[in-house]
Amino acid sequence: MQSTPEAVSTAGHASNECKPSEPGAPAASIGLNVWVQVQETHPDVTKSFSKGGFQGTAVSPTYQAMRATQIFGPHGLGWGTELISESYVEGGPLGFDSDGRMLGREIIHKVYLELWYVYEGKRGSIKQFGATSFLSRDAYGTISTDDDHAKKSVTDATSKCLSLLGFSADVYMGKFDDHKYVAGLKAKMEAAGSPATGMTSTANPTQSGPQSQQSDANPSPVGSDYSQRYLSYKARFIELTDANQQVKDVPGVRAQIQQDPLLSKMEIQTLLQSPLLRIADASPEPVQSGAGTNAAATSIFL
Known part of the structure; x- marks a missing residue:
């Protein structure tokens, strides 16, 4: 049975462990260890989207699941999700007929989900909501239902939970709006031999x-x-x-x-x-004199 936050807190007092709010507490000592490992997102697993007048960058949920598996372990062993509750709620009107009668209301599927994980022998959890339109009307006036609404709602909630741990933080912080950042990030990952499936190293950056x-x-x-x-x-x-x-x-x-x-x-x-x-004459160019060994050369390229 998974331990609740209350059970963990009681066990901590029983073993005379320091409280999370105290300096040097186990959780505080971990700090940004997870965040710095997962904050960067490979540009090849992102795509731009525009919905309802809002534009942004979407991250592949499978990529996020793979990154979580790299950090915590296989799904179900090192991390996972538990559905707490779900519901269907009414949204705005779907439209009106020629007599002014409402055609119905949009139906939205909502879930409340807990994501749990184990890191350095400690269990943590995050709870978030996720939502997807089940019954909706598109820009062409067609009313339809989404058969995959339940999966999408769970994916939405899972992504929100992971974002609080730092997963794809550069996307959520708006860095992908800067094309220079994206180009530099892609160059960094290619130079490091990291494929689009993710970063290859999960070593503690503070080591x-x-x-x-x-x-x-x-x-x-x-x-x-x-x-x-x-x-x-x-x-x-x-x-x-x-x-x-x-x-x-x-x-x-x-x-x-x-x-x-x-x-x-x-x-x-x-x-x-x-x-x-590449140059036609492959012979090495003569090194210009007067270049100091401790000062950066004046850039003619960057």
Whole structure:
């Protein structure tokens, strides 16, 4: 039987554990560990939508379920949902006939759902509402019912619960309205070898080690730890490719990349392999004199 919040609280007092509101409490120590792992959304699993005068970005629910499975474990073991209640409520009028009589009202299906999960040996849960139109009338005047309304309502509530844990936070925070953010994010995930099915690493981002102790001036592209400078170049490459444009000064850009002190050697070699930087003479360009090793080169490309 799943424990209730009251049962968990009672057990905590019995074992003399600190209260959640106290400094150093177990839940507080986890902090943003989950959020930072799931806040970024692969652009390939999103799509724009427009409904009722509202425009936004929708995220694939299957993608969100996969990300939850990566963090918590298989559905039903590490996380899952329980339907608390459901109901059908009347909405606005469906329309009126020639005599002014109302044709009926829209019927909306509502659910109240609990999403539970287990993280670092601790169980948590979130409750949210979800809703879908069951009986509605479209812009052409056709009245119809939605056979999949129940599934859609559960999906809506599940997505809302996951969003409170940070899943696809960049979408809900409006970052996908910025095409530069999307281009940079896609470049980052492609460079890290992350397919559209999701991020490949679920390691604790706060974990200390040799990689986390590297100097910001000379980061190394180990896994997904590429420098912001490198990602800026990649984002620019994507913008040019999408616009079917070429680099105007290939030798100049290659020389700039080679001399950029904010790039590691591996990042430099990776960038120079871009099809946009191919030149007829493959001989290395001479390194210009006067470039400091601790100062960023003046950009002629970014």
